[in-house]
Amino acid sequence: MGCKRASAFRRARRVKDECTETRGFEPSAGCGRFSLDALELAALARHDPQVPVDASVLPHLKECARCQTAVDGFDRDNAFLGEFKGVLIAPTEPDARAVPDAESGPIRGYRLGRELHRGGQGAVYAAEQLATRRACAVKMLLGGRFASERQRVRFEREIEVVARMRHPSVVTLYESGLTREGEPWFAMELVEGARLDDFVRTNALHGRQVALLLQSVTDAIAYAHRRGVIHRDLKPGNILVDVDGTPRVLDFGLARLDDGSNPIAPGAGTTMAGEFLGTFAYAAPEQLSGDPNAIDTRCDLYALGVVFYECIVGRKPFEGARSIAELIAQKTTSIPQRPCALVPALDRDLEVIVMKLLSPEPARRYDTADALSEDLARFLDGRPILARDDSLSYVVRKTLRRHWIASSAAGALLATVLTASVALGFLYAHAERERVRSERTLSTLQNALGSANPETGAGSSSMRIDDFLTIVEQQVRAELVDEPYLLAGVLRTVGLIHLGFDDPNRAREAIEQAYRTQVEGVRLGSVLPQQLAETELALARVCFNTADFVSAERFYRSALVLREESLGRDDVDTVDTLRQLASVLRTTQRLDEAKACLDDALARSQSFPSTATAAITRVGILNGRATLAGARNDFAQARAQYAEALDALLKFVPEDDYRVGRTRYNLARAQVQLGDLDAARENARAAILVLRARKGDEASMTRQAVALMEEIEKLSATDDGR
Numbered sequence: 001m002g003c004k005r006a007s008a009f010r011r012a013r014r015v016k017d018e019c020t021e022t023r024g025f026e027p028s029a030g031c032g033r034f035s036l037d038a039l040e041l042a043a044l045a046r047h048d049p050q051v052p053v054d055a056s057v058l059p060h061l062k063e064c065a066r067c068q069t070a071v072d073g074f075d076r077d078n079a080f081l082g083e084f085k086g087v088l089i090a091p092t093e094p095d096a097r098a099v100p101d102a103e104s105g106p107i108r109g110y111r112l113g114r115e116l117h118r119g120g121q122g123a124v125y126a127a128e129q130l131a132t133r134r135a136c137a138v139k140m141l142l143g144g145r146f147a148s149e150r151q152r153v154r155f156e157r158e159i160e161v162v163a164r165m166r167h168p169s170v171v172t173l174y175e176s177g178l179t180r181e182g183e184p185w186f187a188m189e190l191v192e193g194a195r196l197d198d199f200v201r202t203n204a205l206h207g208r209q210v211a212l213l214l215q216s217v218t219d220a221i222a223y224a225h226r227r228g229v230i231h232r233d234l235k236p237g238n239i240l241v242d243v244d245g246t247p248r249v250l251d252f253g254l255a256r257l258d259d260g261s262n263p264i265a266p267g268a269g270t271t272m273a274g275e276f277l278g279t280f281a282y283a284a285p286e287q288l289s290g291d292p293n294a295i296d297t298r299c300d301l302y303a304l305g306v307v308f309y310e311c312i313v314g315r316k317p318f319e320g321a322r323s324i325a326e327l328i329a330q331k332t333t334s335i336p337q338r339p340c341a342l343v344p345a346l347d348r349d350l351e352v353i354v355m356k357l358l359s360p361e362p363a364r365r366y367d368t369a370d371a372l373s374e375d376l377a378r379f380l381d382g383r384p385i386l387a388r389d390d391s392l393s394y395v396v397r398k399t400l401r402r403h404w405i406a407s408s409a410a411g412a413l414l415a416t417v418l419t420a421s422v423a424l425g426f427l428y429a430h431a432e433r434e435r436v437r438s439e440r441t442l443s444t445l446q447n448a449l450g451s452a453n454p455e456t457g458a459g460s461s462s463m464r465i466d467d468f469l470t471i472v473e474q475q476v477r478a479e480l481v482d483e484p485y486l487l488a489g490v491l492r493t494v495g496l497i498h499l500g501f502d503d504p505n506r507a508r509e510a511i512e513q514a515y516r517t518q519v520e521g522v523r524l525g526s527v528l529p530q531q532l533a534e535t536e537l538a539l540a541r542v543c544f545n546t547a548d549f550v551s552a553e554r555f556y557r558s559a560l561v562l563r564e565e566s567l568g569r570d571d572v573d574t575v576d577t578l579r580q581l582a583s584v585l586r587t588t589q590r591l592d593e594a595k596a597c598l599d600d601a602l603a604r605s606q607s608f609p610s611t612a613t614a615a616i617t618r619v620g621i622l623n624g625r626a627t628l629a630g631a632r633n634d635f636a637q638a639r640a641q642y643a644e645a646l647d648a649l650l651k652f653v654p655e656d657d658y659r660v661g662r663t664r665y666n667l668a669r670a671q672v673q674l675g676d677l678d679a680a681r682e683n684a685r686a687a688i689l690v691l692r693a694r695k696g697d698e699a700s701m702t703r704q705a706v707a708l709m710e711e712i713e714k715l716s717a718t719d720d721g722r
Helices: 002-023 036-045 057-061 065-085 149-163 196-202 207-226 285-289 297-313 324-333 348-357 369-381 391-402 410-431 435-450 465-479 484-500 504-524 529-545 549-566 572-587 591-607 612-631 635-649 658-673 677-695 700-721
Strands: 110-118 122-129 134-141 173-178 184-189 193-195 239-242 247-249
Touching: 036 057, 036 065, 057 065, 110 134, 134 149, 149 173, 149 184, 193 196, 196 207, 196 239, 196 297, 207 247, 207 297, 207 369, 285 297, 297 348, 297 369, 348 369, 484 504, 484 529, 504 529, 529 549, 529 572, 549 572, 572 591, 572 612, 591 612, 612 635, 612 658, 635 658, 658 677, 658 700, 677 700
Parallel strands: none
Antiparallel strands: 110 122, 122 134, 134 184, 173 184, 193 239, 239 247
16 A cells, blocks of 8 residues: 555656646745655645654644645645546555556565555555465555655664564564565565454453463563564554464564664664654553663563553553543553452452553563563462562652661661561462452551651650561551451561561560461461461571471471472472471481482472572572581581582672671681681671671671681681790
């Protein structure tokens, strides 16, 4: 159709030139800002909206009487020419009966059929490749030779993008070239199917089935991202589900190459500052800003979130917007209504995934499409997802930022509370099935934190940490008295904070209450086994810290069984439980059993995903093996394995992470045993700095590091005296 339209335009120009003298008509040149061709295209566009018109022409016409007069003149002229010579502008609707002859058609070797799709810059036709009799689709540039240079560059770039893709959920490019008139085209796989949203609606698919479809789409987008391709226009219309039920991603016409290559000629940039490309309803907030530098792969993830939301809820996230300006405001300053509020039967894990994708802040979405694919796989396999409902931690962080406790360990408390908030998010994602309960629980924690605010509650700027936790715990117990299972999760977290600050007695009290409640909850089906496993692990840690190794082993073994049953043998959390069990066995001098556990854990870790959490868990296993070597008095092996663990850990955490301090302390101990006092002193000093900052001077681990430094200095003095 683009070629027909261009031909009609050229014929009209020839007839106009022949008849100008006859009519005595000489079109006005307007104000001179735009060429005659640009103004004549504006006249044609009055009758055919597909005619390409410079975006700045139409607004200018509203303000410039001279250019408006010129366009009116072209319009009258075209009407006269149509009557005089029978020249008709191509209709806007495709003529399904018009099938160009293969030999005289625009593309050698192809017979074009009906129009399948028309986008912003190209039209797609059903076609047959004559040499192979293969059905295919052919895409041609709209406007032909009247297309702008930037439209032409985008089209040629799309050919390059599709050519580099080989994925079952991405259309395959067959061939490309130039038409008889020198315009670019390409032939690709013909996908017969339904739009994604139509397919979901027609087949009445539920959340899990939609997630399975979206995982295939996500895998395709992850594949594209790894090759430096950002789609920028993901929407249901660009995702077709074929006859085999496989979703296929189409239309890379607005794709951006972000792989460091430079396929576009200098000065022919395809995105200018202030220009929007894509579809408003599916565009990320930063995409609407018009800043090309703000565009990255997370824009595609946001679009996938909109598509996901629409498929499971039945409407777009911000359908209430009454204007483009209101849509932009909603996307940049708010979050949509949660899917579970609209579809109560929806699994909360799916809601967490969708809401993470729809975060207005790019940094709060998934980092990569691969990470999204991993979470979808976890959901479909029945494993816990890695994403957490971050609304709680976000509220906590903002609350704590306003008024914080003046204490030497305030920084450590901040980190602990924020970490605990993420753990609470996991609890909410699985335990809450009703929106009202979710809002009430969030309000409870907000009130508890607010009660320690010097401006509104019982706290003061010099409040001690244990006083702060006492106020929080009292508030939570009072407000969740009729929500025992939610209270249990909060108490477990509060208990772990107590344990982190070396108060095992208060930790045991809170966690034991949580444990008793959850045991009953599992029996009644109100608490998930993996939640009970979390509490058993917390109890095991308390028992280990108070030298009750028999109870610690019992809780570790019970948690291991629960995690293997609910998460799988090779899950990261399951394997970490096995590592912790080995610590109890080593401490009770059952060294062979401890070695068997650690060997088993290391073997299982070979199937870990490539995530920071998995890598840090593997470091923990290396640390455990090093400590076991030290228990066997093999200090050379212990030193080597601690050094290996430290190098691996520093790839994922900063130098001042408490785990780095703990590993440096252990390394220093092995170095002391081998007589390497200089190296031991350096690691002990570094360990003390980290542990003081993270745990405080009174923490047992800090005191142990200080005692080790004193031992090193004594040994050094003895050596000097000799």
